[in-house]
Amino acid sequence: MNFTAIKAIYVFEMTRFFRTLLQSFVSPVLSTSLYFVVFGTAIGSRINMVEGVSYAAFIVPGLIMLTVMTQSTANASFGIYFPKFIGTVYELLSAPISFLEIVIGYVGAAASKAFLVGLIILGTAHLFVDLTIAHPVAMLAFLVMTCFSFALLGFIIGIWAKNFEQLQLIPLLVITPLVFLGGSFYSVSMLPPVWQTITMFNPVVYLISGFRWAFFGTADVSIGLSLLAIALFTGICIAVIGWIFKTGYRLKS
Template sequence: MNWPAVRAIYLFEMARAWRTLLQSLVAPVISTSLYFVVFGAAIGSRLTVVEGVPYGAFIVPGLIMLSLLTQSIANASFGIYFPRFSGTIYEILSAPISPVEIVIGYVGAAASKSIVLGLVILATAALFVPLRIEHPLWMALFLVLTAVTFSLFGFVIGLWADGFEKLQLVPLLIVTPLTFLGGSFYSIDMLPPVWRAISLLNPVVYLVSGFRWSFYGQGDVAVGVSLAMAFLFLLICLGLVTWMFRTGYRLKT
C-alpha cells in the first residue's frame, strides 16, 4: 500500500475543504438549523411527541442523515470529477498508485468531511433540544458506514458525469426526495399500511431508522435489517467502482 500517495490525495482534498469552509461547513449547518427551526416550530407545535420522543428531538437523526447523504455525495463526486474536467486525472492514473489507493484517498477525505459535518450538526441540535444517545457506538458505526457508502456512491457519480449539471442530477432528483420520504421527519408507522409497505422499498428508510435507533432505542425497522441494507449498498458501490476502474469507464476518455 502506497500510503504517502494516499496521504497526499487525502490532505489535498481536506485542504480544499478548509479553503471553502463557508460552503463546506457553515452553509450546510445553517440550512439544517433552518430545517430544524421550521419543522420543529411548525409541526412540533401540533405533533409534540412521536413514539415517546419529543418531536424536536425525533427529527434530529433524520436531519443529520439528510446532510450526511447529500454532502457525502457532493464531496466525493466533485473531488474526482474536477481532475477529470481539468485533465489532471491522467497524472494520477500514470503515477505509481493503484485504484484502491486512489479510492481510499478521495473517498476517505469525502467521508471525513461528512462525518465532521454530522458531528457539528449534532452539537448544534443539542443547543435546541435535549438529546440522548442510548447506543453511542452504534451511532458512530452508522455515521461512518453511511458517510463511506455514500462517498463511494458520489465517487461513482463523479466518474459517470460528463458535465457539472449531472453532478447535481442524482442528488437533487433522487437522493434528496428519497431522504424526505424516508422517515426523516416522521415515522413510517404513522402511514397507512399500503404506504408503509411502499416506503419499505426506499433504502433511505433503513438508514434513517437504524440511525434513529442508536439515539432512542427504537426505529421503524429492526436494527439488524438496517445494518444489512447499509452493508448491501456499500457492496454495490464497491462493485461499481471496481468495474469502472477495470474497464476504464470515463477515466481514459
C-alpha cells in the first residue's frame, strides 16, 4: 500500500476544501438555519410531538443526512471529474499507484469533508433546539458510513459524467428527491398504508431511519435493516468502481 500517494491525494483535496471556507462551511450553516426557521418554527409550531420528540428535534437527523449525502456526492464527483476535465487524470493513471490507493485518497477526502460539515450542522442544530443524542457512538458510526458510501457514489458519478451538466444531474434529480421523500422531515408512520409500502422501496429511508435511531432510540425500520442497506449500497459502489478501473470505462478514452 502506497501511503505516500494516498496522503498526497488526500492532502491536495482537503487543501482545496479549506481554500473555499465560505462555500464549504458558511453555506451549509445558513441553509440549515433557514430549514429550522421554516420547518422548525413555522411548521413545528403546529406539530407538537413526533414519535415522542419535538418536531424541531425530529428533523435534525434528516437535515444532517440531507447535507451529508449531497456534500459527499458533490465533493467526490468534482474531485475526480476535474482531473478528467483538464487531463491530469492520465498522469495519475500512469503513476506507480493502484486504483485502490486512488479511490482511498479521493473518497477519503470527500468523506472527511462531508463528515466535518455534518458535525457543523449538528452544532448549528444545538443553537435552535435542545438536543440529546441517545447513542452518540452509533450516531458517529452511521455518519461515517453514510459519508463513505455516498462519496463512493460521487466518485462513480465523476467518472461517468462527460460534462458539468451531467455532474449535477444525479445529485439534483435522484439523490435530493430521494432524501426529501425518505422521511427527512416526517415519520413514515404518518403516511397512509399504501404510501408507507411504496416508501419502503426508497433506499434512503433505511439510512435516515438508522441515523434517527441513534439520536432518539426510535426508527421506522429496524436497525439491522439499516445496517444491511448501508453495507449493500457500499458493496455495490465498490464493485462498480472495481469494474470501472478494470475496464477503463471513461478513463482511457
